Amino acid sequence: MPELSPLPPGSTIGILGAGQLGRMLVLAAARLGLKCHIYCDVHGPAMDVAATSTIAPYDDYDALSSFAASIEAATYEFENVPLACANHLAKLVTLRPGALALEVARDRLAEKTFIAGLGIPVTPFAEVNDAASLAALLAQWQAHTILKTRLLGYDGKGQISLSPDSIAENAFLAIGRQPAVLERRVTFKREVSVLLVRGADGTVDAYDSPENTHKNGILARSVIPSGLEPDAAAVVHKHARRIAEALDYVGLLTVEMFDLGDSVPIVDRFVVNEIAPRVHNSGHWTIEACIVSQFENHMRAVAGWPLGACSRHSDAEMVNLIGAEVLDWHQLAAEPGAALHLYNKGDARPVRKMGHVTRLRAKSD
Amino acid sequence: MPELSPLPPGSTIGILGAGQLGRMLVLAAARLGLKCHIYCDVHGPAMDVAATSTIAPYDDYDALSSFAASIEAATYEFENVPLACANHLAKLVTLRPGALALEVARDRLAEKTFIAGLGIPVTPFAEVNDAASLAALLAQWQAHTILKTRLLGYDGKGQISLSPDSIAENAFLAIGRQPAVLERRVTFKREVSVLLVRGADGTVDAYDSPENTHKNGILARSVIPSGLEPDAAAVVHKHARRIAEALDYVGLLTVEMFDLGDSVPIVDRFVVNEIAPRVHNSGHWTIEACIVSQFENHMRAVAGWPLGACSRHSDAEMVNLIGAEVLDWHQLAAEPGAALHLYNKGDARPVRKMGHVTRLRAKSD
Numbered sequence: 001m002p003e004l005s006p007l008p009p010g011s012t013i014g015i016l017g018a019g020q021l022g023r024m025l026v027l028a029a030a031r032l033g034l035k036c037h038i039y040c041d042v043h044g045p046a047m048d049v050a051a052t053s054t055i056a057p058y059d060d061y062d063a064l065s066s067f068a069a070s071i072e073a074a075t076y077e078f079e080n081v082p083l084a085c086a087n088h089l090a091k092l093v094t095l096r097p098g099a100l101a102l103e104v105a106r107d108r109l110a111e112k113t114f115i116a117g118l119g120i121p122v123t124p125f126a127e128v129n130d131a132a133s134l135a136a137l138l139a140q141w142q143a144h145t146i147l148k149t150r151l152l153g154y155d156g157k158g159q160i161s162l163s164p165d166s167i168a169e170n171a172f173l174a175i176g177r178q179p180a181v182l183e184r185r186v187t188f189k190r191e192v193s194v195l196l197v198r199g200a201d202g203t204v205d206a207y208d209s210p211e212n213t214h215k216n217g218i219l220a221r222s223v224i225p226s227g228l229e230p231d232a233a234a235v236v237h238k239h240a241r242r243i244a245e246a247l248d249y250v251g252l253l254t255v256e257m258f259d260l261g262d263s264v265p266i267v268d269r270f271v272v273n274e275i276a277p278r279v280h281n282s283g284h285w286t287i288e289a290c291i292v293s294q295f296e297n298h299m300r301a302v303a304g305w306p307l308g309a310c311s312r313h314s315d316a317e318m319v320n321l322i323g324a325e326v327l328d329w330h331q332l333a334a335e336p337g338a339a340l341h342l343y344n345k346g347d348a349r350p351v352r353k354m355g356h357v358t359r360l361r362a363k364s365d
Numbered sequence: 366m367p368e369l370s371p372l373p374p375g376s377t378i379g380i381l382g383a384g385q386l387g388r389m390l391v392l393a394a395a396r397l398g399l400k401c402h403i404y405c406d407v408h409g410p411a412m413d414v415a416a417t418s419t420i421a422p423y424d425d426y427d428a429l430s431s432f433a434a435s436i437e438a439a440t441y442e443f444e445n446v447p448l449a450c451a452n453h454l455a456k457l458v459t460l461r462p463g464a465l466a467l468e469v470a471r472d473r474l475a476e477k478t479f480i481a482g483l484g485i486p487v488t489p490f491a492e493v494n495d496a497a498s499l500a501a502l503l504a505q506w507q508a509h510t511i512l513k514t515r516l517l518g519y520d521g522k523g524q525i526s527l528s529p530d531s532i533a534e535n536a537f538l539a540i541g542r543q544p545a546v547l548e549r550r551v552t553f554k555r556e557v558s559v560l561l562v563r564g565a566d567g568t569v570d571a572y573d574s575p576e577n578t579h580k581n582g583i584l585a586r587s588v589i590p591s592g593l594e595p596d597a598a599a600v601v602h603k604h605a606r607r608i609a610e611a612l613d614y615v616g617l618l619t620v621e622m623f624d625l626g627d628s629v630p631i632v633d634r635f636v637v638n639e640i641a642p643r644v645h646n647s648g649h650w651t652i653e654a655c656i657v658s659q660f661e662n663h664m665r666a667v668a669g670w671p672l673g674a675c676s677r678h679s680d681a682e683m684v685n686l687i688g689a690e691v692l693d694w695h696q697l698a699a700e701p702g703a704a705l706h707l708y709n710k711g712d713a714r715p716v717r718k719m720g721h722v723t724r725l726r727a728k729s730d
Contacts, residue, residue, distance in 0.1 A: 009694055009707045027392050030414050032698075033707030033720065049395050051413045288656060291704050291725060306699035313679055313725055329374055333397075334671035339656050342374045342398030355398065360656055360678060 007072050007303040009033035014071035018044025020343040021279050022077040026050050028295035034303060039067045045344045058085040068092035075251060075302045079105045079277050080152050096250040096302045101277040108150050108181045111275060118246055120239045121271045124184035135168035137182050144185040147171050149178045186271060188258035192226050194240035195283040197252045197297040200304040206237050207310045212282045218351060222282040222318045225365055236270050243275060252298035254280035285316035288339050288358045314360040326354035372437050372668040374398035379436035383409025385708040386644050387442040391415050393660035399668060404432045410709045423450040433457035440616060440667045444470045444642050445517050461615040461667045466642040473515045473546045476640060483611055485604045486636045489549035500533035502547050509550040512536050514543045551636060553623035557591050559605035560648040562617045562662040565669040571602050572675045577647045583716060587647040587683045590730055601635050608640060617663035619645035650681035653704050653723045679725040691719035
């Protein structure tokens with residue numbers, strides 16, 4: 001597809017996926033006078049706010065072609081978009097980020113191989129295609145590890161923790177006998193994420209990196225500032241920028257990293273855990289703490305607009321509302337200074353992200 | 366209609382009117398997981414983001430009844446809603462603010478009479494029903510005045526400035542020979558507005574009052590803080606609160622006041638220019654400078670939710686983009702630290718409000 005000049009206000013951007021990330025992308029686009037068309041195989045909360053919605057399978061190429069004809073550019077809110085779907089769309093309309101980012105980020109093995117190939121530290125990993133290769137690795141490594149499916153993993157799904165004496169056959173069965181990656185469990189001081197945005201013209205900017213804490217494999221809380229020293233912040237941004245440029249990435253890219261601590265030499269200190277070719281839960285605080293949020297900057301990049309400043313005016317804490325935690329909505333709404341976000345996802349099922357709360361504090365640095 | 370308990374997330378709020386205020390109300394409601402149904406006699410920009418829209422005349426009572434049946438509460442984004450429409454709706458569903466606020470605010474004579482009756486200063490005014498009564502007033506007052514139609518005025522429409530020697534017949538013709546109000550033109554130091562929110566339980570809070578400047582009768586710029594001394598700020602809030610309580614108001618109420626200057630005794634210093642029973646252009650800066658905006662607080666009140674804090678974390682300046690000014694969108698999008706809002710209203714016709722820009726600064730007080 002030819003390069004876009006900036007899409008004028010009033011243009012329509014297509015989004016694959018209809019979850020809360022899509023919903024917040026639609027709301028950010030609306031501020032700029034941009035309309036959205038949501039395409040998803042099931043109904044989702046983004047459809048409540050989008051100008052247009054299509055519910056159709058991701059392999060319905062007629063529906064995808066109609067979708068492409070109704071929009072001026074396309075993006076996606078999740079990395080498990082089938083590649084054939086992305087490639088079909090990319091032939092008809094500008095897709096940002098492109099199919100390469102999807103191809104790399106949706107497959108844990110491709111992702112780790114790609115990042116390691118850029119000279120950026122990743123957790124030690126190996127390919128696992130059967131129980132025998134897993135058994136050999138467990139015996140050889142003699143370490144605590146995590147076995148993860150290559151495809152379709154998120155929020156701790158499709159993975160299992162192993163010790164050196166775990167039974168390989170059982171573990172491989174537990175993840176559904178799928179192509180997988182075995183990762184060495186590393187001891188880290190904290191997890192941070194880089195929320196980097198790259199414009200269609202190659203301009204790069206990044207939000208300050210939050211520190212993230214997880215509960216049961218799901219992000220529970222992001223805090224900004226993370227306390228990273230300036231030289232450390234520069235290194236994590238440099239890693240993320242190298243990844244974005246290697247992917248010729250356009251949009252918001254998230255890179256989750258483990259901080260091994262300041263006793264480790266700075267070039268080895270930050271280990272990439274995973275990347276997400278999209279806006280990210282750990283960047284929700286940018287809605288309140290920055291003049292231009294991660295969602296708006298993603299849509300600006302997709303539309304070929306100038307990026308907005310990533311600087312923050314306030315410190316912030318973002319806490320997810322998982323499952324039944326959302327039932328406290330009335331109390332949270334009454335909390336002075338709390339910004340409550342509810343995704344209108346229906347039943348508050350366990351482990352379902354139902355909303356989040358952001359609290360601001362005066363800027364400390 | 367019986368009192369509502371708080372509407373649960375997922376509920377639908379109906380909004381009469383489909384302009385940019387409705388659009389920003391929908392976006393704020395979406396953050397809380399509330400859906401919106403827009404009802405308007407023409408297509409408008411709020412419909413791009415609403416879950417449901419109805420285009421039908423305001424006197425189509427069947428359409429209004431269907432609308433009422435599809436929502437859990439109703440509100441409006443403009444004060445020129447026909448009273449019969451509001452009364453019809455109010456019989457079927459909770460309408461907030463209520464019909465009394467509309468009845469008072471849509472008619473300049475009723476509004477001024479009501480406010481003066483509360484002991485709050487208003488500009489000197491008199492009813493005008495024909496050219497003869499106007500001629501008599503011009504002769505008697507010997508002052509600079511403004512003749513305004515009682516109904517359907519906004520953004521400087523339906524009004525004309527007069528001097529003592531203006532020809533009454535011509536002036537009355539110029540405003541369409543309609544029932545009108547003659548107002549004495551007062552010399553004021555500045556205009557401020559109070560953005561007050563009153564919850565369904567009677568709780569009251571207010572944003573800090575911005576100073577507003579107009580160009581050709583249309584708001585051009587709002588700046589916060591306005592520099593009002595604390596005792597002066599307390600007086601304007603007290604005036605606005607008295608009006609809200611007298612109207613048994615639920616939602617965001619705007620009161621525009623002239624500040625005659627600190628040489629005037631404080632009880633006489635602030636003169637109400639007009640009220641708007643809705644969110645207001647002079648409160649758009651609350652989207653960025655406060656954790657809960659005027660739009661969200663209005664929807665919280667309508668839904669019977671606890672109000673959010675009205676405190677601001679930053680100083681702000683809001684500048685409207687009128688008519689062709691919006692054509693600078695690309696340059697404004699590139700301005701660091703500017704929050705650009707475009708309403709997607711189509712043609713940039715003169716005097717049409719097409720968008721606005723908010724700039725934040727560190728809090729100074």
